[in-house]
Amino acid sequence: MLLGKAHKFGNNIDTDAIIPARYLNTHDPAELAKHVMEDADAKFPGKVKPNDIIVAGDNFGCGSSREHAPVAIKAAGISAVIAKSFARIFYRNAINIGLPIFESPEAADGIKEGDEVEIEFTIGEIRNVTTKKNYKATAFPPFMQQIIKAGGLIEYVRKKLHG
Amino acid sequence: MTITEKILAAHCGKDNVRPGELINARVDLVLGNDITAPLAIKEFLRIGVDKVFDRNKVTLVPDHFTPNKDIKSAEQVKMMREFANRYGITNFFEMGCVGIEHALLPELGLVMPGDLIIGADSHTCTYGALGAFSTGVGSTDMAAAMATGEVWLKVPDTIKFVYKGRLNKWVEGKDLILYTIGNIGVDGARYKSMEFTGEVIKGLSMDQRFTMANMAIEAGGKNGIFEPDDITIKYVKDMIKRNNLKRAYKLYKSDPDASYSKVIEYDCRTIEPQVAFPHLPENTKPISKVGTVKLDQVVIGSCTNGRMEDMRIAAKILKGKKKHKDLRVIILPGTQSIVKQMIKEGLYDIFLDAECVVSTPTCGPCLGGHMGVLAEGEKALSTTNRNFVGRMGSPKSEVYLSGVAVAAASAILGRIGSPEEL
Numbered sequence A: 001m002l003l004g005k006a007h008k009f010g011n012n013i014d015t016d017a018i019i020p021a022r023y024l025n026t027h028d029p030a031e032l033a034k035h036v037m038e039d040a041d042a043k044f045p046g047k048v049k050p051n052d053i054i055v056a057g058d059n060f061g062c063g064s065s066r067e068h069a070p071v072a073i074k075a076a077g078i079s080a081v082i083a084k085s086f087a088r089i090f091y092r093n094a095i096n097i098g099l100p101i102f103e104s105p106e107a108a109d110g111i112k113e114g115d116e117v118e119i120e121f122t123i124g125e126i127r128n129v130t131t132k133k134n135y136k137a138t139a140f141p142p143f144m145q146q147i148i149k150a151g152g153l154i155e156y157v158r159k160k161l162h163g
Numbered sequence B: 001m002t003i004t005e006k007i008l009a010a011h012c013g014k015d016n017v018r019p020g021e022l023i024n025a026r027v028d029l030v031l032g033n034d035i036t037a038p039l040a041i042k043e044f045l046r047i048g049v050d051k052v053f054d055r056n057k058v059t060l061v062p063d064h065f066t067p068n069k070d071i072k073s074a075e076q077v078k079m080m081r082e083f084a085n086r087y088g089i090t091n092f093f094e095m096g097c098v099g100i101e102h103a104l105l106p107e108l109g110l111v112m113p114g115d116l117i118i119g120a121d122s123h124t125c126t127y128g129a130l131g132a133f134s135t136g137v138g139s140t141d142m143a144a145a146m147a148t149g150e151v152w153l154k155v156p157d158t159i160k161f162v163y164k165g166r167l168n169k170w171v172e173g174k175d176l177i178l179y180t181i182g183n184i185g186v187d188g189a190r191y192k193s194m195e196f197t198g199e200v201i202k203g204l205s206m207d208q209r210f211t212m213a214n215m216a217i218e219a220g221g222k223n224g225i226f227e228p229d230d231i232t233i234k235y236v237k238d239m240i241k242r243n244n245l246k247r248a249y250k251l252y253k254s255d256p257d258a259s260y261s262k263v264i265e266y267d268c269r270t271i272e273p274q275v276a277f278p279h280l281p282e283n284t285k286p287i288s289k290v291g292t293v294k295l296d297q298v299v300i301g302s303c304t305n306g307r308m309e310d311m312r313i314a315a316k317i318l319k320g321k322k323k324h325k326d327l328r329v330i331i332l333p334g335t336q337s338i339v340k341q342m343i344k345e346g347l348y349d350i351f352l353d354a355e356c357v358v359s360t361p362t363c364g365p366c367l368g369g370h371m372g373v374l375a376e377g378e379k380a381l382s383t384t385n386r387n388f389v390g391r392m393g394s395p396k397s398e399v400y401l402s403g404v405a406v407a408a409a410s411a412i413l414g415r416i417g418s419p420e421e422l
Helices: A029-033 A068-075 A088-097 A105-110 A142-150 A153-162 B003-010 B037-047 B071-087 B101-108 B122-130 B139-148 B173-184 B206-214 B230-242 B308-318 B336-344 B347-353 B404-413
Strands: A002-008 A053-056 A080-083 A101-103 A116-120 A125-128 A133-136 B022-026 B029-033 B058-061 B116-120 B133-136 B150-154 B158-164 B193-197 B223-226 B262-267 B274-276 B284-286 B297-301 B328-332 B379-382 B398-402
Touching: A029 A068, A053 A105, A053 A116, A068 A088, A080 A105, A080 A116, A088 A101, A088 A142, A088 A153, A088 B139, A105 A125, A105 A133, A142 A153, A153 B037, A153 B139, B003 B133, B003 B193, B003 B223, B029 B037, B029 B101, B029 B139, B037 B071, B037 B139, B058 B071, B058 B101, B101 B122, B101 B206, B101 B230, B116 B122, B116 B139, B122 B133, B122 B206, B122 B223, B122 B230, B133 B223, B139 B150, B158 B173, B173 B206, B173 B262, B173 B274, B173 B284, B173 B398, B193 B206, B206 B223, B206 B230, B206 B308, B297 B308, B297 B404, B308 B336, B308 B347, B308 B404, B336 B347, B379 B404, B398 B404
Parallel strands: A002 A053, A053 A080, A080 A101, B029 B058, B029 B116, B116 B133, B158 B193, B158 B262, B193 B223, B297 B328, B297 B379, B379 B398
Antiparallel strands: A002 A116, A116 A125, A125 A133, B022 B150, B274 B284, B274 B398
16 A cells, blocks of 8 residues: 555656656666656656656557656656556556556546545555545456566566576 | 467467467567667566577667767667677677668568567567567566567457558658558557558558558557568568578468458548648648648658668659758668668769768667757657657657658758649
8 A cells, every 4th residue: 555646647648758768878767767757747857756656648658668668657756657548568568567557547537636645556446535536447467467466577587487 | 360360379379369368479589779678688687597598589789879879878789789799699780780670670581471579669560561470568578588588468459451542642651651640549559450451552562561560559559560462572582582591481361251349441542641740640631731830850761761762762852952951851771781772873972962961870860869859949850750749859849750752852842841842
């Protein structure tokens, strides 16, 4: 269970907005975190606090395959991303690196900028503490739950290969 | 089954697969570049294996910031080079051999019809032009595939696109895919396979098909795919001969009773050259409705439109002319062998005489990396694939997308315009 403040974004937030390519000459998470969401909101890296939550519209993370996008979000201390829907590669990348993501059109609509949000990660229950409304995220298929449970794809593969 | 389902089934040892099914598939090739591979290498080393699954099937292409734009990017490529040496990876492309990955790999015969390819680059979907299943993934997926030779995939639904009629003058594969994205939106094919069919497609060259498959991701697609035909077979045979390869390939076709989540038909007689306005590839307008958009820069090339046929279209329009005095023009060929062919055919002279810059093959300007970045307030027309905020430089610059003919004509006009205006 985590409590954080919501930062709202619109539809089609692309990976260039999440982490512009001009910063991709490094893969250091701390460096990337300094520029997270910069081209969507230049003030964001300065105002984001640990455990904060990103709440967005449709097709979050569209565009490039750069894993630097979920890496930057995670390294900035953001605890989860809630969206109406996620672009395919971003979705994979988030699961693979262990960034909690939740698909819930209702929550994405119902949560406003600055609302306090609580998420029960294991069952995908989202609670807007400010308005006292509850939402349920789309459940992950069992196979993906195994990757999440292992702590990401690398840990999952390690276990598979080394037992 | 569709062609996509057949290729996926063949790579997970099943007779058939259904949309929605999760599979563990064997990969024929794993690709990474100088942005994504360093992160993949870092993750690979955490797995704790002493070799890659097949040293001939891992391809490392440092093309994004080549020639290395600064110390940090040089360090990234150094990491790739050392990894390639340590693990005996045969396909690491040093500067001088490197080209833009999605132009380079087909040219060298590293991707073939029927293959299953994953790449840590979203435009890996380009190889669908050959009748391969090819999709973009992230660095961790690349790392896991380098270790195991496998990738987890959800079998996608397929949307069938049928292009009917005939192409209007100056309309290219690029215009068809921009029109399609404009029609269905940037998430119109999210998680789905896009199958490109119809009488117009049958007449399209391989270079035009690569351009279309390249942009499947801009509609959110998992892959974009063409059934291999005589044009594909000729391209593949030439490529095998040129590179002296001994490699089998397999031609798959969709069954007549294959099931599609949607079938969308377009009458190409109604499609004009297209321009996508900032800041999404779906913001398309036909060239006749563009209005006056003055330009500061034109870029012709990239993994989308940097192949030989694209260079020839641009040269035909720019021959004997000069670019407009108020803008800069960057010609961005995909590979060294394309550069060589351009010199041989006199295209290089045409571009230089027109006062264009001919770049070394690099992704550079397309992603605002280097070699032609935009300042605040500047507008560019580009034959690349993305026009997101800040994509080619300043977050306060604007990018418009088009095919090669419109871009070349606009370079002369100083504003977005049609070759018909020249």
